[in-house]
Amino acid sequence: MKKKRMVFSVFMMVLVLAACGNEANDSPQNDQVVTGTANEKAMTLKLMESETTGEYLADSKGMTLYFFKNDKSGKSNCMGDCLKKWPPFMERDFAVPKGFEEKDFGTMKREDTGEEQVTYKGFPLYYFVNDKGAGDVNGEGVKNVWYIVNDKTVFPK
Numbered sequence: 001m002k003k004k005r006m007v008f009s010v011f012m013m014v015l016v017l018a019a020c021g022n023e024a025n026d027s028p029q030n031d032q033v034v035t036g037t038a039n040e041k042a043m044t045l046k047l048m049e050s051e052t053t054g055e056y057l058a059d060s061k062g063m064t065l066y067f068f069k070n071d072k073s074g075k076s077n078c079m080g081d082c083l084k085k086w087p088p089f090m091e092r093d094f095a096v097p098k099g100f101e102e103k104d105f106g107t108m109k110r111e112d113t114g115e116e117q118v119t120y121k122g123f124p125l126y127y128f129v130n131d132k133g134a135g136d137v138n139g140e141g142v143k144n145v146w147y148i149v150n151d152k153t154v155f156p157k
Contacts, residue, residue, distance in 0.1 A: 047097040047150075053137045056148035057100070057120070062134025065089055065125045069145040069156055073122030079112045086139075086146070088117040089125040099151040123155050 043060040050056065057065045068086065070077045078086050088110065096102055107116040108124060117124045128139030128146070139146050147153070 043091060043094040045094050045097050045100070047099055048135060050135065050137045053140050053148050055150045056137065056140075057097070057125075057150060058134070059089065059091065059127075060094070063127055064131055064135075064137050064139065065120075065149050066128055066139050066146050067120070067123045067125060067149055067153065067155065069147065071123055073155070074108045074119070076108070076110055076112075076117065076124045078124070078126065083112075085129045086126040087129065088115070089127060090115065090117060092116070092118075120149055121153070121155055125149065 045065075046058045046060065046062060047055055048058045048062060048064075059065065066086070068076070068078050076088070078088075092107075096105060104121050106119050106122070108119050108122075109115070110117050110124075119125065126146075128136075128142070130136075130138045137148060140148050
């Protein structure tokens with residue numbers, strides 16, 4: 001296990017150094033999320049693992065991403081005070097980890113703020129305010145409507 005972590009750490013350092021040396025402007029030209037391989041993008045989503053939840057999707061800093069069971073595909077039902085506890089994931093330029101497909105990521109325009117929020121299989125992605133550090137999964141199962149995202153996530157219809 002230590003050997004895997006060391007290899008992963010070296011790989012991530014190489015990615016960071018490669019990203020620092022790239023001065024090209026990769027800004028998106030439309031409202032779609034720009035995804036690609038880790039060598040092409042500065043940020044890479046991670047597939048992390050917890051003893052309590054199993055594998056889950058996190059941002060490049062290891063912060064867990066969640067979905068809200070009460071959302072609909074392409075529509076957020078988390079507004080107002082809900083957004084104070086569940087801030088939206090808004091990153092625009094990232095690579096997806098192994099096990100995920102780029103085509104499953106997109107954006108939707110929030111009705112309340114007009115901002116573009118990242119979606120996975122049409123469902124908006126969020127952080128949880130009580131996750132204070134990388135690897136925290138405190139939002140899993142909250143009120144039986146908030147859940148981590150992984151490659152096996154089944155979304156409500």
